[in-house]
Amino acid sequence: MTITIDANEVDRRLLMDRSLAGRRAFTLPGSDVPEQSLPDSSLLREDVELPEISQLEVIRYFSVLSQLNFSIDTNFYPLGSCTMKYNPKINDELSSLPGLSDIHPLQPDETVQGAIRLMKDLQDDLGEITGLPGVSLAPLAGAQGEYAGLLVARAYHASRHDEKRTIAIVPDSAHGTNPASAAMAGLEVVTVRSDEQGNVDVENLRELVNEKTAVFMLTMPSTLGLFEPNILDITNIIHDAGGLVYADGANLNALLGLVKLGDLGVDICHSNLHKTFSTPHGGGGPGSGPVMVSSELAKFLPTPVAEQTDHGYVLSQPAMSVGSINGFHGSFSIVVRAFAYIKALGCEGLKSVSENAIIGANYIQSKLKDKYSIVADRYCMHETVLSAANQKKRGVSGLDIAKRLLDFGIHAPTMYFPLIVEEALMVEPTESESKETLDHFIAVMRQIDDEIDRSPELIFDAPHELPVKRLDEVAAVRKPVLRWSPEG
Amino acid sequence: MTITIDANEVDRRLLMDRSLAGRRAFTLPGSDVPEQSLPDSSLLREDVELPEISQLEVIRYFSVLSQLNFSIDTNFYPLGSCTMKYNPKINDELSSLPGLSDIHPLQPDETVQGAIRLMKDLQDDLGEITGLPGVSLAPLAGAQGEYAGLLVARAYHASRHDEKRTIAIVPDSAHGTNPASAAMAGLEVVTVRSDEQGNVDVENLRELVNEKTAVFMLTMPSTLGLFEPNILDITNIIHDAGGLVYADGANLNALLGLVKLGDLGVDICHSNLHKTFSTPHGGGGPGSGPVMVSSELAKFLPTPVAEQTDHGYVLSQPAMSVGSINGFHGSFSIVVRAFAYIKALGCEGLKSVSENAIIGANYIQSKLKDKYSIVADRYCMHETVLSAANQKKRGVSGLDIAKRLLDFGIHAPTMYFPLIVEEALMVEPTESESKETLDHFIAVMRQIDDEIDRSPELIFDAPHELPVKRLDEVAAVRKPVLRWSPEG
């Protein structure tokens, strides 16, 4: 008997492929109450087809799988707009403390004073950082924060009987959630152009603004990593027209302590705690996207908002709240982590975060812009959008470069976004990576540029060193297989 | 500028190579007491040359390093005599509970009643399992358990003024710790032969035994994975000569609920909690090696022993104790885990452990003995010692086979031990691996045998798929480099 077992392969069989009748990974206690009669059997189910494997196999299966991932704990992730920074381990611990992780969301306020106080303190801190003092921690991610903010804007206009305002103006460089949230909020999306410097085309904006403008959604700094130099003009234009300014604060990592959005005329913003405030991304969530508004707009915030009263801390519903946008009070465990992060850094530390993030991004830009072109020769904020247009001419796409980077254990930059930059590679190093890591990245990026001419096959076939080679994403769409089935 | 960075390499630089003056991974609180004057500066130190790296780098460095390891959580480990079984995660959690992990060893007994009670209960359980009711949890590993047991034997003889007993008889198949511990205990080691069936050569034993025999050290089952069929004769021979029988219980995983060592005439034994009782090996410890003795010998046990009195649980020193063999009360966190393991399995479960361990080992033996020879064609207990003698004739050593196994993600068996078997490959699957895993191992072992003839280079150059190829262990000895230095 000779079978051919391949030495190189990770066993990718799924849990159900490993299942065997009768095996168990867990037992439950026996019942300690007198036996109760069961409901009518017509209501009852036979079996749930869940895997039957041993406890060791559960651990081994997921442990081995985890090693197939890149992660911040193991890799540099210069992923623009995503702020993949260090996720402090202490924050995970603190959020799992009994007393924080095992409290029920519907406990009476007086039994969860610590929890509500923590929420209130974080609200205050976020209000202080953004200069927008009305805060609700309810939104479960950035997109929900956007939606909540847009609901606030609509409620504000409605409260003024200004119902005709149904247009959201959104720059062409905006993240996809911006228009999608606007659509959910029943707003018509109108796109404003960027100029060749990457700024909002103010003339175009003036043309688009009118009495139907509900809100202008601006990403600050923009998804090009640029701070809008005309911001004061822009907020004036919108305000003069009776509209509100919404700032997508996903890139807040560039602004901590350097400028407050509220001071610039922003009325509403959200912040992704899972970016700027270092809570782990979890492979795609959970997130948390608090929404911050001017004091005038605070009464419209989604519920709940934590407040301090004479009788202690309470969770309450703002007077003209847009309502409840999810089950309970937001991503509390994420809120705990973000609060710990702010406490650990303090005032000076937060400012240092943004300063170092900006310094690092400009350093990379200055070291790579001779090879990879940039939109306009100006300083960036916390991220730089490189273009692989030159490389494209030599036959290699941004995608190819991104895949080749993986071979060096470096995660790919954000690709093909913003849409307005050809072969965009959006690089955000974050303040938590060392200069040594940045230098390594720079060297690898230059080497890849060099490989285009010397050994292009290294790039076309990349990645070479990962658990799988390039995956056929088109086939996955053409004939979707979305779950295990006995047929395989 | 073109440097050549190798895509395939893990960065193996050491912490000090990553250090940069002024960087920090941690800060301490400021002092909250009035400033105290420092001692004479002649006593004070300049700096300690420790690494200066960021917190992210600490996490990333060790996370990446960890992935270079095989481990039970990620690999099958058929490592004979080591009992690499599943280490239940719940046990790690329980041992870290506040109240167990943060208590000081010198707290008054009345403030640690739970801890001492747990020790007492585990003592009782181990006494029940081995049939040797006197138990001390003090030894920090198997070897220390052996040493403690031998001290007990010597103290026993001394108490009877039988001082001439200075010989330890040890089978040639014994683990190295047995003779080493005997030497530490001031005993002269005399070796008894194994017969061609792998049993103790009883005739030879009879010849060796005399009035100087202090103790006979027998591994049960033996390091060949065999249960000594003449055990009752053997213990009689030793007892008749006035000696004591020490059983090395490192292989207790074969005996749980199937037989009690005490019933067979064993006077003293140890057990490795880090083997049979599933506490994690930690890459080479910590361990715990409780020593169990007959009630007659209990008064000689090392200190402390947990006891229940009218005033609660206490840690006490046996009347004629051999003393204190380490700092405090043994590996308490390991003791906690072992106790949890016994509680989780209970009586029936423990028996099932041994039954399944034995069934698995025999299954592997029956499926491989046509290719890899075995010492004697008889059933084994929880492990089987295969010989690569046949393979050696075809030019491939046991070592080569072991290294090739690594390519398949399977840890090598214990090699070249016991010393009496040519090209020994000692295979212990343990009860915690599935039949599927055993079948895979069997198939790989057969395939490797096949590769000897078809593609021997695959075997000679193995491992191919690991972070390093075969390491030059001879060079490491010739010119030992044992620490980082600035010169590299």
Add this chain to the structure above:
Amino acid sequence: MKTLDNHPYIPATAAERVEMLRASGVDSLDGLLGDIPVEHRNPKINLDTGLSEQELSELFNSIASTNASPSNGYISFLGAGSYQHYIPSTVRSILQRGEFVTAYTPYQPEAAQGTLQVGFEFQTVTCQLTGMEVANAGMYDGPTAFAEACLMSVRVTRRNKVGVLTTADRRLTDTFVAYSKYQGLELVEISPDITEIPKDLACIAIQSPNFFGAIEDVERLTTVAHSNGALSIVHVNPTALGMFKSPGEYGVDIVTAEGQPLGVPMAFGGPYVGLFACKKVHIRQMPGRIIGRTTDTQGRVGYALTLQTREQHIRRERATSNICTSTQLMGLMVTVYTATLGKQGIKDVANLCYQKAHYAASEIDKLNNFSIEPRGTFFHEFVVNCPVPPREINAALLKRNILGGLDISDRSENGMLICVTETILKHDIDRLVSALSEIGSSL
């Protein structure tokens, strides 16, 4: 305010900063900030200075200890959307793996096979539990999944009235209302006894077990919906699916659930994960991320995000949802939980909840002043009619370190919604019952 040197989270040293600034062609940071209006640069920020880790730990321990929880001796009978279940050690252990916790959304599939394969497993589990054909990789939470299901039924049927059973949790309907406020939709409340529905209804959305703990007649209501061209949506408690027939068996079109009971801590309400499953025909109307199987250039199996053209980053304002960052990590917890419990465990946990809740109900029903409101078969939640407002009962229970059931007097006169799971020992139930008895007789 000056720059902080050498925080543990920030590796660059002062010298390195100077070096990097020089390389960028500026002397100081200000040289990079020219676009920020100078009058607004470097504002005063009123925050504390940073704490060391030890101080942080002291602070949070003191915060946590002020909350009443099982860990400081309280027993709780709260449910209503968040449930206390035993979470196996395997879940916590795997959740500590940084490779899962600190990974990004798997846009680079070759570097994220771990996350992707787990997501595929999660979709499988969602289908297996609900009896449905396809599922996505998770939504924010149960209520948002429910709201998105209702919106999806609108897209599928092109009708703009959404029918929701009157017995559903208001947290579900409230979220739907907030989600649909400006989409020109109408919410229609439907009695569980309904036999006919208006022709312009997009769906009948059912919660079962409903808010009051009782099982709804999903089969009949689904027939009613289908016979009128509407979809049937069921929001389930996933633990109950270890015991009760799955919505798939009744031909339901979309199933949603709060995934929290499957291994996710209660954590004061989040983060949780919404389960979302539907019939295969509706797949392109599904919101959220979907993971599909594919192969690499060498034919090896791998997984990747798929059907992304439904999503906001491609379709922008015409996306099926605005959801982006979702709840992958909670999906991991659910996947490890269900793999750990397995076929038998999911039955056992459901049965234990059922047994204990029914024991509690029958014991409470024996009390003089309390009674159980019979609303049909219930799973592990039931309504107790209290002699006085539940608020008062709960205040008295709290003095005995018991967190009583939810006060639902707004929906059921003097009603208290009690939940009992496998984490509650008989001893604790008996403590509740005798406390109620005492409180009742002291009125």
Add this chain to the structure above:
Amino acid sequence: MKTLDNHPYIPATAAERVEMLRASGVDSLDGLLGDIPVEHRNPKINLDTGLSEQELSELFNSIASTNASPSNGYISFLGAGSYQHYIPSTVRSILQRGEFVTAYTPYQPEAAQGTLQVGFEFQTVTCQLTGMEVANAGMYDGPTAFAEACLMSVRVTRRNKVGVLTTADRRLTDTFVAYSKYQGLELVEISPDITEIPKDLACIAIQSPNFFGAIEDVERLTTVAHSNGALSIVHVNPTALGMFKSPGEYGVDIVTAEGQPLGVPMAFGGPYVGLFACKKVHIRQMPGRIIGRTTDTQGRVGYALTLQTREQHIRRERATSNICTSTQLMGLMVTVYTATLGKQGIKDVANLCYQKAHYAASEIDKLNNFSIEPRGTFFHEFVVNCPVPPREINAALLKRNILGGLDISDRSENGMLICVTETILKHDIDRLVSALSEIGSSL
């Protein structure tokens, strides 16, 4: 007693067992057990039946809660060989990695580069802290390291008297006595003031800071030892090395330490890790495992166990020690701890301990009935002379949730050994002082 089917830790099903038995050529397990005397087979074992994980968790939580610890509100001033220090989150985080925790001793270096590289780092840290040339990969604990150092001095000098300072912890000498009982050695107690020693002494073994907390004159004692052909052995507290000169600077031959203060929980006494370092010339007499750097067949750096011929598995009865399973995982904790604290942190923690202990000492010294025994420079432990037996003081302190210092009246009349580390807040010291004041004045 019948075989338990399907325990979570045992994957084989009944059917598989039958299949495997058949393949082995037997019908039942008994067929495999022929060598076990039948009359002793399958004895009755008196143990409870197994618990589910949830029950296990309940049981251990209840056990843990009966112990007095910082987590349930006690403050402790105990030291004397085990110290309460803040353990950084990085240590716990890395300690959760199964690849480290569940690996075996790195006998297969290619499959254990993680463990091996960490061990190499650990040896480096041990050298850096102690100022010594070489170190091993760790011993069981401090006292066994000390005992083995004394035995090593005997091997090196071929003398059989071991001199130990009278100020050393008895736990050190007791362990040495137990380790050397049958080796024909003699323990000689030496005063710290000694200026000459007998010619047949193998070593002067010094604990510094000593049992009473004071720094010994290591330099002078080392000169005394060397001038008589004896080795100098110093057992240090590694935290103190953040502040005080290292033994290496004084030309010491062997240094040992209890590694517990460097990131290892107190855990009622173990497991800990012994640090062991010496001069390079003595390397082949060193006990324990040693990791060395080497290269693979392609010239890449790698690490492997080395100098194994000293060890029991090769040299058997002539090995330098019987140690086998050691404390690699605690070595990992020490390595992560020191990497986290770094050059500045180790200074800071030492200084904080010093400051707080000295503050406490001076405040206690001001009390009427208590005084501080001056025994030279101390680090973070000192002796308080109590007006009554310390036992009585401690009983009174315990009522106030304070675990007082160690009663050392056997070594110092009415002496109490108090330890103060960075985990103790000024507030807690003040609580102790005022409690002592109260207790003192109520005498």
